[in-house]
Amino acid sequence: MLNENHMAALKALVSDKGLVCDLSDMATYEKGARYDEGRAALVLRPQTTEEVSAVVAYCVKNDLPLVPQSGNTGLVSGSTPDATGTQIVLSLDRMTKRFDLDLDNRSLRLDAGFTLLEINRRLEPHGLFFPIDLGADPRLGGMIATNTGGSRFLKYGDVRKNTLGMTVVLADEAGTMLDLNSDLRKNNTGIDWKQIFIGTSGAFGIVTECVINLERLPRQTATAYLVPASGAHVMPLLRAMEERLGAYLSAFEGMSKDAVAAALSHVPSLRNPFQGGNIPDYVILAEISRTWEPREGEQSLDAVLETVLGEIWESDDAPLADAFVGPASEMWSLRHALSEGVKHLGKLIAFDLSFRRGDIMAFCDHMKAEMPHTFPEITICDFGHIGDGGVHFNLVVPKNSTTASDPDFEKRLRDFVFSIAVEKFDGSFSAEHAIGRKNQAYYDQYTHQHIRDLAKGLKSITSPGKLGTVRF
């Protein structure tokens, strides 16, 4: 348990203002940016890898539990302290010094505390970006700990695919600093240790520095809303688009009618773009993009998209019922407003699932048929990244619901959804938010005993100390 001596010792290990114990100042670190709240014993804000190492070594030797915190924008209680007030938060928010751009290598070595927006703001003048497209603004360390994907996964992949190297501090008695900082794209000289720290919620070490891959910024985009002829036509439509557009295709996002309706009703800045205001059962937002400026003699991307949609429209058993090309900013505004819109309907319980691409619509149809029997009050407002199999399966409970006030309600609901997603459809109970405290029970339930034993073994040889919110 943290005492006065520990406080003094820890204060000496971090630079000025690196220790926060004032209750009001700690509040920022106790509350997630979107969900979740806990109580911290203390907040530490180191500025260098060496400071992180010293702090971690001290905490491990004194058996003090540490929760690494980055942008704290996740869904699954992965970076907030629990309610006990005994955990020390280690925030990366002051790790924002090193920012070394290598234009020839198209890579960036930087401290893990930078936010995604700040990284891309600094890269913009060079025509480059870190190609993980998210609604939230996380810090890099947390993006690695959750292996975020986002809306352009289809084209650029996830954080794992765009991480070249890192420095990690292990939770052992030495606070070992592991230098895995390669800038190399091809390097097979042993275990690729950095992989262990990606997507594992910070339980195996604290990422303090990273080397990331950069991509060229798109200079032209075109977007369209596509209305599939039916749910069964979503996959043929995606395949037709991939076949005809290849690496031009940068997003293929699905939006259900209820999600769209919620956004249009509750977000005043939006305009209803559908003919006669009739929202289709399901809408795809497709985006194509390319990285160069328009050239003379080259078709515009709008024209390319029109041509491709025309080809698909005229194909046998055409998967399209309707389609129209429109302005990217307006089309994405609706997509990005879905979460906000849904929240106005009642209490939102959000699931971040993924499936084989061909199973997404079948899962959603199954749930729309089954849900009313077991949870009659719930509205399903799903949307998702069809191109990579990710589904934001959002359930809304009416504000005045009495059933939902049952303290066991949310657990019953999660058990129900996950049992069908994982057991019936071989899906994932966490597509891009990792485990956190919220998914611990499902990790325990759905992970094979042998894999869990291996994870325990790996934890004991890397970071035996109390680190993070997940028990591996």
Next chain:
Amino acid sequence: MLNENHMAALKALVSDKGLVCDLSDMATYEKGARYDEGRAALVLRPQTTEEVSAVVAYCVKNDLPLVPQSGNTGLVSGSTPDATGTQIVLSLDRMTKRFDLDLDNRSLRLDAGFTLLEINRRLEPHGLFFPIDLGADPRLGGMIATNTGGSRFLKYGDVRKNTLGMTVVLADEAGTMLDLNSDLRKNNTGIDWKQIFIGTSGAFGIVTECVINLERLPRQTATAYLVPASGAHVMPLLRAMEERLGAYLSAFEGMSKDAVAAALSHVPSLRNPFQGGNIPDYVILAEISRTWEPREGEQSLDAVLETVLGEIWESDDAPLADAFVGPASEMWSLRHALSEGVKHLGKLIAFDLSFRRGDIMAFCDHMKAEMPHTFPEITICDFGHIGDGGVHFNLVVPKNSTTASDPDFEKRLRDFVFSIAVEKFDGSFSAEHAIGRKNQAYYDQYTHQHIRDLAKGLKSITSPGKLGTVRF
């Protein structure tokens, strides 16, 4: 040591013809496809994961050393038995049954014994391929164990980026079958264990089944030879191409004058494509490609490439001295003949290095300046994947050399090259062939003690038995 009882027991664990002990039949498995030769105690050819499991369990319990072998096309003695005649080869060559294509998911679940050519032959009618482009024809299990990259890495990435899941048999007393067979593209529910088995030469388990990502086959390509204004202009040229072509750019391969000259002299089918027959000091083979059939109103890819080269030609401090668009098959024929051509010059000692992209030319220049002082007889015939930092640094010793007959010569040479590549340029001593017996000493020398200890720990919790050619 293998005895008659073991032979009988092992024979009972594999299906008909699964055990090879006839000397002449074993010979195929004792010699690498391109390099290396050893002696096997026995060759086992299981057909299913269950058979692999039974064999591995038996060998671990009886302390019999196993060397997993796939296509055996590598450079580093990763899959041939050593000279002692005590190691049992476990070949994947009969693991070629399961081949389950998921068109919606753009993925393929298959046994690990399929060869790359066979996989792509079967995928071709669907307009898909496994996008790892290699000169050799390895089997999939070995491609995973080495994490091969190849000539289109720049566009598609390596095997790691294209592997979704796998089944692995661990070298423990149970021959544990680890089911890591996800078809999911987004799944962050714990450690991504499959990463441990990628690029680690089969030491941590035997991959028996995999799920791989597929890409759309290119339907149009255009290629050009680019002559950079100088070595220092290679990176500006690459950046100019990436900026103007984005995801169209599918190869950017460098070829040194001596490598090109060797190929043109010794491979009769080739034509000298350079003006007046004068081979430039360095030539880039650039390829652009797209996945769709030509459309009306769309510029041909040759025209796109001409336009882009014209833009670069007219830019300030133009990085180009010369460039010409030409037929893809002829241009790639020269590129693919480099290895063969170089072998005609003398004894080839091949290095598979990688660097930050910006350091490739500096390394080659440094070596061309330094090499004559230390190894005066050697000719450097380098070529490489400039777009991803990979360099095939090929050294040729004259056939009648007396220096090279010194048994210590090759070791001295390797020590020299690696010391400069790794210590001076932060490069990798193995870009895409992993470790094998040949690089063991350099793994030991260049891997930090803490990392080696972690690897030992991981080995003991996953596959404590004697497996593979590398000692982690």
